[in-house]
Structure formats: structure tokens, C-alpha cells
Amino acid sequence: MSEQSEKKSLNSGVIRNNRVMSDGRTIRYYDTQGQSREVADRREKEDQPGIGELRLDALVNEWVAIAPHRQGRVFLPPKELCPLCPTNSELLTEIPEPTYEVVVFDNRSPSLRPPLDGWSLPVLQGPETSEPTSAGKCEVVCYAPDHGSSFADLSQRQVRTVLEAWRDRTSELSLLPFIEQVFPFENRGEEVGVTLSHPHGQIYAYSFLPPRVEKMLAAAKEHKARTGRTLFDDLIAREITDEVRIVAQNEHWLAFVPYAARYPFEIHVAPRTPVADLTELSSEVCDAFPEIALEVTRRLDGVFGIPMAYIAAWHQAPVRQGRDLLRLHWQITSVRRAPGKLKYLAGSESAMGAFIMDMKPEQSAGQLREVVLGDRNNL
Amino acid sequence: MSEQSEKKSLNSGVIRNNRVMSDGRTIRYYDTQGQSREVADRREKEDQPGIGELRLDALVNEWVAIAPHRQGRVFLPPKELCPLCPTNSELLTEIPEPTYEVVVFDNRSPSLRPPLDGWSLPVLQGPETSEPTSAGKCEVVCYAPDHGSSFADLSQRQVRTVLEAWRDRTSELSLLPFIEQVFPFENRGEEVGVTLSHPHGQIYAYSFLPPRVEKMLAAAKEHKARTGRTLFDDLIAREITDEVRIVAQNEHWLAFVPYAARYPFEIHVAPRTPVADLTELSSEVCDAFPEIALEVTRRLDGVFGIPMAYIAAWHQAPVRQGRDLLRLHWQITSVRRAPGKLKYLAGSESAMGAFIMDMKPEQSAGQLREVVLGDRNNL
Numbered sequence: 235m236s237e238q239s240e241k242k243s244l245n246s247g248v249i250r251n252n253r254v255m256s257d258g259r260t261i262r263y264y265d266t267q268g269q270s271r272e273v274a275d276r277r278e279k280e281d282q283p284g285i286g287e288l289r290l291d292a293l294v295n296e297w298v299a300i301a302p303h304r305q306g307r308v309f310l311p312p313k314e315l316c317p318l319c320p321t322n323s324e325l326l327t328e329i330p331e332p333t334y335e336v337v338v339f340d341n342r343s344p345s346l347r348p349p350l351d352g353w354s355l356p357v358l359q360g361p362e363t364s365e366p367t368s369a370g371k372c373e374v375v376c377y378a379p380d381h382g383s384s385f386a387d388l389s390q391r392q393v394r395t396v397l398e399a400w401r402d403r404t405s406e407l408s409l410l411p412f413i414e415q416v417f418p419f420e421n422r423g424e425e426v427g428v429t430l431s432h433p434h435g436q437i438y439a440y441s442f443l444p445p446r447v448e449k450m451l452a453a454a455k456e457h458k459a460r461t462g463r464t465l466f467d468d469l470i471a472r473e474i475t476d477e478v479r480i481v482a483q484n485e486h487w488l489a490f491v492p493y494a495a496r497y498p499f500e501i502h503v504a505p506r507t508p509v510a511d512l513t514e515l516s517s518e519v520c521d522a523f524p525e526i527a528l529e530v531t532r533r534l535d536g537v538f539g540i541p542m543a544y545i546a547a548w549h550q551a552p553v554r555q556g557r558d559l560l561r562l563h564w565q566i567t568s569v570r571r572a573p574g575k576l577k578y579l580a581g582s583e584s585a586m587g588a589f590i591m592d593m594k595p596e597q598s599a600g601q602l603r604e605v606v607l608g609d610r611n612n613l
Numbered sequence: 614m615s616e617q618s619e620k621k622s623l624n625s626g627v628i629r630n631n632r633v634m635s636d637g638r639t640i641r642y643y644d645t646q647g648q649s650r651e652v653a654d655r656r657e658k659e660d661q662p663g664i665g666e667l668r669l670d671a672l673v674n675e676w677v678a679i680a681p682h683r684q685g686r687v688f689l690p691p692k693e694l695c696p697l698c699p700t701n702s703e704l705l706t707e708i709p710e711p712t713y714e715v716v717v718f719d720n721r722s723p724s725l726r727p728p729l730d731g732w733s734l735p736v737l738q739g740p741e742t743s744e745p746t747s748a749g750k751c752e753v754v755c756y757a758p759d760h761g762s763s764f765a766d767l768s769q770r771q772v773r774t775v776l777e778a779w780r781d782r783t784s785e786l787s788l789l790p791f792i793e794q795v796f797p798f799e800n801r802g803e804e805v806g807v808t809l810s811h812p813h814g815q816i817y818a819y820s821f822l823p824p825r826v827e828k829m830l831a832a833a834k835e836h837k838a839r840t841g842r843t844l845f846d847d848l849i850a851r852e853i854t855d856e857v858r859i860v861a862q863n864e865h866w867l868a869f870v871p872y873a874a875r876y877p878f879e880i881h882v883a884p885r886t887p888v889a890d891l892t893e894l895s896s897e898v899c900d901a902f903p904e905i906a907l908e909v910t911r912r913l914d915g916v917f918g919i920p921m922a923y924i925a926a927w928h929q930a931p932v933r934q935g936r937d938l939l940r941l942h943w944q945i946t947s948v949r950r951a952p953g954k955l956k957y958l959a960g961s962e963s964a965m966g967a968f969i970m971d972m973k974p975e976q977s978a979g980q981l982r983e984v985v986l987g988d989r990n991n992l
Contacts, residue, residue, distance in 0.1 A: 428959075586824070587823055
């Protein structure tokens with residue numbers, strides 16, 4: 235397969251080298267120093283897990299992916315057994331090279347994986363629906379080789395390379411005929427269920443429109459029909475006017491606690507010039523991202539003086555629809571409401587979908603602005 | 614106010630006595646032994662917290678209730694300071710009497726509360742929406758006076774009284790002009806954010822249709838239009854035919870892991886004769902509920918031999934619409950997937966609404982059926 239040995243020049247001086255892992259998965263190295271990436275994966279060949287099922291939850295017309303092969307996945311291994319560290323003399327890890335900058339590889343226990351043969355989008359059709367396979371793709375994005383690091387510890391150069399990797403994967407995954415939505419995200423902290431503490435994120439590429447995207451699309455359509463305008467652009471305009479919830483900004487990006495935040499600490503980061511997805515960002519806008527991304531994640535860590543558990547989620551327009559209706563933005567949500575207290579999605583949120591927020595968004599924006607940023611690296 | 618001194622005979626020999634608390638809230642005693650409930654609340658009068666706001670999350674067209682006065686609420690107090698125990702010589706609690714069977718009282722830190730003056734349902738209308746108040750009502754349901762007990766430890770008689778209390782509150786809350794949905798539920802276990810360990814549940818009565826109910830209503834409408842049938846009835850018929858996911862049953866109730874379960878342990882309990890809400894259950898069906906409710910919650914505790922953290926949620930038809938489309942059922946969902954592991958709502962579930970299940974529903978149904986029920990009281 236051509237993808238598996240390809241070498242490609244991306245923006246910002248990033249070169250991508252693809253290599254095949256011993257079980258046939260692909261690993262992609264994103265480098266800025268012209269490194270050659272020739273070290274082979276010396277592990278035994280391992281059978282890939284089977285593909286799961288998609289089942290329709292007819293009560294709400296939503297797909298649920300069933301992936302029973304994930305039950306046995308690695309759970310918080312000690313540092314010396316971390317599969318996301320570079321390979322060393324003691325351990326053959328997921329990354330054969332002795333070091334790396336940024337890598338993206340196919341997930342070993344994927345919730346979603348490419349279909350074995352033909353594929354057609356399943357139709358939502360009530361309780362008698364047959365079970366399509368849970369097609370899609372799951373990838374792991376390692377931000378840095380240092381096990382003890384985190385996104386907020388990266389240099390601007392490293393964040394720029396991570397951004398380039400996200401852009402590259404969005405671009406390639408969007409070409410797959412069975413992909414409808416590309417979703418790069420990071421779960422950070424054991425409080426949100428992280429099973430590997432090495433600094434990394436993931437990419438899920440879905441073969442169906444995820445329920446929340448479907449809902450965003452419906453809201454944007456309705457707004458366009460009623461006003462002729464794009465909903466997200468109006469929301470940004472409101473945040474700029476209200477001003478009180480803005481947390482950080484530069485020439486190309488705006489970071490704010492949204493007017494109707496659902497989590498104690500929730501920040502949305504959006505480019506000032508609206509685009510549909512990561513691939514549409516201009517070089518200038520990309521180059522201005524590391525600064526705001528680092529400021530925002532460091533402010534989050536600073537609120538309670540401990541690493542903030544969060545989910546950082548890239549919302550992009552779907553691959554094949556709503557390209558003019560939905561806008562790229564990054565939603566970072568944290569469940570920590572006080573040093574010893576978390577917000578849980580309990581009865582109201584979980585069973586009714588009705589969120590209760592214990593904190594005014596203006597208050598959390600104020601707390602985030604007041605954080606004094608030390609000289610953690612140089613911002 | 615007449616509600617506050619009323620004495621009322623309910624079904625199954627339950628008598629309800631209403632009393633006014635010192636700050637004006639109402640407490641309702643549900644008793645089976647003809648007790649008189651005359652003990653006054655001797656605490657200092659306390660100002661009630663202000664009413665919060667409802668804010669529209671325009672991105673998905675959903676209301677978020679902002680209740681900043683809840684930040685300071687009591688958090689896992691030690692047993693001797695439990696506000697849900699009966700009042701004793703050491704502590705004046707929420708319940709003035711020295712003992713009780715089942716009580717329901719107005720929540721001291723409500724997320725939603727009755728509006729001070731006129732009320733009209735807010736209209737969803739994009740980012741320029743003004744802020745209506747978060748009208749509604751929040752109540753606390755104490756299942757038993759014993760602090761160390763839990764729902765699964767109750768006797769059948771106690772569960773029958775709790776059911777009568779839920780029915781009574783659903784009936785009365787449905788009469789309030791600002792209520793659209795009545796939602797009795799229980800969060801159990803610190804893993805789902807419980808802040809008081811005394812066995813209790815809650816009732817949230819919303820002034821708007823909660824997002825998940827809205828979605829259920831849309832799915833049921835679509836199914837009715839397409840087939841002429843009621844969606845939930847078809848789903849029950851499918852579970853009876855498939856059989857493999859049934860966990861418990863008796864003449865009037867069926868308990869099953871749903872075909873598209875979202876949580877490692879998820880059980881839906883439904884009456885065989887469909888009804889819209891708790892008030893429509895016949896006496897016979899009510900009398901058959903304690904048996905299945907106790908079997909199901911004890912099976913959950915038995916899976917790992919430790920009290921199972923769960924959210925137990927009564928889904929009822931809304932007060933004013935969809936009465937012929939949505940059916941009463943009880944959804945119990947647990948996040949525990951193994952003794953030391955929880956399922957978290959991370960990136961895919963939280964930001965995309967796309968659930969990934971690590972376990973086949975048929976497998977968890979099997980595990981639940983295999984639990985050997987000891988003689989914890991007498992089932």
C-alpha cells in the first residue's frame with residue numbers, strides 16, 4: 235500500500251515518514267530535523283482484533299459502537315512499561331525508533347476500524363435494524379517522547395508539529411469513502427478515564443454522523459434558514475461584544491468560556507477567520523495557534539495549581555455535509571470544580587441530557603484570566 | 614398554603630402528612646402505621662437561595678441551568694452530621710421527627726425552583742436569547758431512616774412506600790403550570806458524584822423538555838408515523854423475542870439489558886402493560902414492583918460483590934405532550950466495568966455523543982443472571 239512507505243513534505247517544515255508496524259498497522263513520524271525513520275518494528279506479529287458492531291439505540295435514534303475486544307486493553311501501566319515511549323533496550327514499544335518528535339499510529343485496540351469489504355452507511359430504521367459493523371478508524375497521537383510531559387509543557391515548535399499532524403490526518407482520513415467525521419481529541423487525567431499517562435491524544439474517524447454533530451448541524455441549519463447567517467459566527471460575535479468571558483486572544487485566535495458553558499472550566503478556542511476544518515487553516519493562522527493553545531492549557535493547570543483533567547475536542551465540519559454550516563473550533567472541558575471536587579454527569583445530565591452548572595461562566599472566565607503564568611518553558 | 618398542612622390517604626395503606634419546615638420548605642412523610650407527624654422544625658429560619666438562570670447553548674439548541682448557589686453545598690459529611698438522618702439529641706437535621714419511613718422534602722440547594730412571579734416557557738431562538746430563570750422544582754426522597762442502608766436493602770413494604778411517594782409527587786408536580794417533565798432518580802455511589810451517602814433519591818421537575826426526552830419524543834413520533842405503532846412497545850416485543858438479554862421478570866414487569874446498551878451494566882425495567890407515567894400504574898402492577906426492583910438492584914450489587922454505583926432514572930412521558938408516544942420505564946445504568954475500573958464519558962461520548970461499549974449487552978445480561986442472590990432480608 236502506498237500510504238505505508240510514503241514520505242511527504244507538509245507545511246511549516248514538517249516531513250512525514252510512514253512505516254509499517256509488524257502487525258500491519260501504520261505509524262507516521264512527523265519530524266522537523268530531516269530524520270530518517272528506518273528502524274523496523276521487531277515485535278512478534280500479532281493478530282488484529284476483530285471489528286465490532288454498530289447497534290441502533292432506537293429510543294433516541296443513535297448508534298452505539300460495541301467493541302468487546304477493548305475490555306482487556308492496557309490500563310495505566312507503570313512508566314517502564316509505557317507503550318507510547320520510544321523503544322529502548324528494555325522494552326519494544328509501539329514506536330520502534332529510539333526517539334521521535336510527534337507520531338501518529340493506528341490504535342491497537344480500536345473502537346472503530348476499516349471495514350473488511352464493501353461499506354454503505356447504515357440507515358436509522360427502528361428496532362428491527364440489522365447490525366452493521368462499526369467501521370471507522372482510531373489513531374493515537376503521541377505529542378512528545380518524554381513520558382512525564384504534557385501538552386501544556388510542549389514548546390511552540392512542538393505544538394505547531396502536532397497541529398500539522400492533526401491537519402494531515404484530517405486531510406487523509408477525509409478521503410476514505412467510509413468516513414463521515416474526523417475527530418482529533420485528548421482525554422487528559424485519570425479523572426476522565428485516561429488509561430495511559432504518556433502525553434498523547436487520539437483521533438476517531440466515524441462512519442456515521444456522531445449524535446452531537448447531528449444536533450449542531452440541525453441548530454446551524456435552522457439558524458441559517460431563519461437569519462441567513464452562520465450560527466457559530468454569530469456566537470463568536472456575541473462573545474466579542476460581551477467580552478467578559480474572553481480568556482485569551484491573539485491576532486488570529488480567540489479563547490473564551492462560552493455563554494452557556496456546561497462544565498466548571500470550559501474554554502472554546504476558535505480562529506477569527508471561520509473555516510470548516512483544520513485543513514482549511516492558513517499558514518499564518520496555524521503559526522499563531524501554539525501561543526494561544528499553550529496559554530489556555532497553562533491557565534487551566536494554574537487554576538488549582540494541579541494538572542487540570544480535561545477533554546480537548548476538535549469540532550470540525552463533517553466530511554461530506556454541512557461544510558458551510560459548521561465551523562472549526564476546539565472545545566476544552568474540565569470536570570474539576572474545586573481542588574477535591576469533580577462535576578459528575580449524574581441523573582440530570584446523563585439520563586435527561588439536562589446540564590446543571592454550579593458556577594457562572596463569567597466567574598470561571600475571571601478565575602482563568604487571573605492565573606499568573608510562570609515561565610514554564612518560554613511561552 | 615393548603616399543601617403544607619395536608620394529610621392524604623394514598624394507595625397501599627400509605628398516609629401522607631405534610632409539614633412546613635422552618636425556612637418555608639415542605640416536608641412530606643409517607644407512613645404505613647398511622648403515625649402522627651407533629652414535631653416542629655426547630656432550626657433557625659434560613660433564607661432560601663436565589664433562583665438561577667437558564668442559558669441557551671445555541672450550538673445544540675439546549676438549555677443549561679446555571680445554579681451558582683450550589684457550589685457550597687454539603688459534601689460527604691460524616692455520618693454523625695448527616696442531614697438526611699432523623700433529628701436526634703445531637704443534631705437538628707432536615708427531618709424533625711425522631712424516625713420516619715419515607716420522606717420527600719424540598720431540596721435546600723435546588724438547581725431549579727418555582728418562579729417568583731409569572732412564568733412562560735422560554736423559546737429556543739439562537740444566540741440573542743434573553744435569560745429566563747431556571748424554574749422547576751427539586752426534591753429529595755429519603756428511602757429509609759437508617760444511614761447505612763441502601764435501596765437494595767429495603768423490604769418489599771419499604772419499596773412499595775417509596776413507589777407510592779414517587780407516584781404522589783409525579784401527580785402533584787404535574788399539576789404545576791410551569792412543569793413539563795417530572796424525573797425521579799437516584800445517583801448511587803461516590804463514583805457518580807453522590808454528595809450524601811444516606812440512602813436517598815431525588816426528583817427534578819423541569820420547566821422545559823429535557824434534551825434526551827426531546828430526542829426520545831422525536832424518535833417515537835417518527836416511528837409512529839412510519840409504522841403506526843409505539844416505538845417502546847416494539848422494543849419490548851423485541852426483547853421478549855430475543856430473550857437472551859432478559860435479567861428478571863414477573864407477571865407484571867420485565868427487566869432486561871437493552872439491545873444497544875451504552876453502559877457496562879445497564880438494565881431497563883418496564884411494566885408489561887404500557888403506561889405513560891407512574892400515576893397510571895394499577896395497584897396490582899405497583900404491588901409487583903418491589904420484587905423485581907429488589908432483585909435487579911441486588912443482582913447489580915452481586916456482579917462484583919461490592920455496592921454497584923449507578924444512576925436509576927424514571928423515564929416518564931412529559932406532562933403536556935407525547936402522552937401516547939412515550940412509555941414509563943426505569944433505566945438503571947452503571948459505569949463500573951470491572952472491580953477496579955470505571956467507564957468514563959470521555960472524548961467520543963462527551964464531545965461527540967457517540968458511545969463506545971466495551972462489553973456485549975448479552976454478556977452483561979448473562980453475568981447479571983448468574984449472580985447468586987443470598988438471603989439479604991427476604992426477597
